[in-house]
Amino acid sequence: MKDQFNTALGNLIDKLIGWFNAIIESIPNLILAILVLIAAYFAAKYVSRLVGKIVDKRVEQDSIKSAISRVSAVVVVALGLFIALGVLNLGKALTSLLAGAGVVGLAIGLALQGTLANTFAGLILSFRKKIQIGNWVETTGYSGEVVDINLKDFTLREADNNMVIIPNKTILDNPLKNYSLTTRMRVFLECGVGYESDLEKVQQLTKETIANTFDQVEKPEDVEFYFTEFGGSSINYLCRFWIDAESMLEKLRAKTEAIIAIKKAYDQEGINIPFPIRTLQFDNNLNINSSDSKES
Known part of the structure; x- marks a missing residue:
């Protein structure tokens, strides 16, 4: 029993001595690995600021700029960690870490598929100039x-x-x-005039009214005017002209001004803009004293 104890104690001492010698031999590599991690930390801060300045010239959104800067910093730190593990001759640990990161990344990717899709889409949209x-x-x-x-x-x-x-x-x-990609928009205006109207006069008056209302329309010939159909109560037309605008609101305001100006011009010239009329006919007399009603 005593011999077994001495043997076990000797093996333990040999193992501890071996570990101690390994630690002593690894001190230079350990110091180098620590220096690599420290350098990676400061490099990550520098890269983060540099990437932030570069992205700031192309992206206006603070959330996007912050996310890209943080991702770049994480990449630099991760690279420093892998180099430090390589310096310590921990190749197996490095391989296990990469394998574990792959499995965890796959699981997270499947769980957050929709969120990640929106994240990458947000990054793409932020760099789109259009x-x-x-x-x-x-x-x-x-x-x-x-x-x-x-x-x-x-x-x-x-x-x-x-x-x-x-x-x-x-x-x-x-x-x-x-x-907003263009500085000009085309306004489409549809209207109708009575069948008794002088169509050539309607066409010329409408063009002149648009040209006098908008500075962007230099002359009446720049206004497009087309009669489109014989409607139920009017002869309908389509009028088109260009304006300087970058939003739908400006286009709506221009269309409103055009409608007001055309209505005033038509009123002054006695041109009628008809509205649908429904006629109800009551000349069919209903005989309530029919034979069927008497029998009931």
């Missing part, structure tokens, strides 16, 4: 001013001041009309 904060856009049935683009959603302010929050992924998957 979609900027302040633009007036129309998408998925909504129209309004872009007030925010973050990592989760896309926010519009409609003309009635209501906020519409749309997931970023929905914006990328659907068509988007940006009214």
Whole structure:
């Protein structure tokens, strides 16, 4: 029994001595690994600020800039950690760490599939020059001013001041009309005049009225005018002209001014804008004293 105890004690002492020698031999590598981690920490702060300045020139959203800066810092720190593990000759630990990170990343990706999709979509939208904060856009049935683009959603302010929050992924998957990409818009105006009207006079008066109302229309010939149909109570036409505008609200204001100006011009010239008329005919007498009613 005593011999067994002495043998076990000797093995334990040998093991401790081996560990001690290994620690002593690894001190230079340990110091180097610590220096690598410290250097990675300061490099991450520098890279984060540098990336932030670069992104600031292309992205207006603070949330996007902060997220990109943090991701760049995490990448630098992770790279420093892997180098430090390699310096310590912990290749197996490094392999296990990478494998574990892959499994965890896969699990997180599956669990947060929708959230990650919106996050990456938000990053893509932030770097698109054709979609900027302040633009007036129309998408998925909504129209309004872009007030925010973050990592989760896309926010519009409609003309009635209501906020519409749309997931970023929905914006990328659907068509988007940006009214602010051009400085000119075409106004479409439909109206009708009575059958007794002089159509050539109507055409010329309408063109002159539009040209006199809007500075952007230099002469009446710049206004497009087409009679479209013989309607139920009027001869209908389509009028089109260009204005300087970057939002749907400006287009609506211009259309309102055009309608008011045309109505005044027609009133002065005695041109009638008819409205639908329904005639009710009561000349069919109903015989309530029929034989059927008497029998009942």
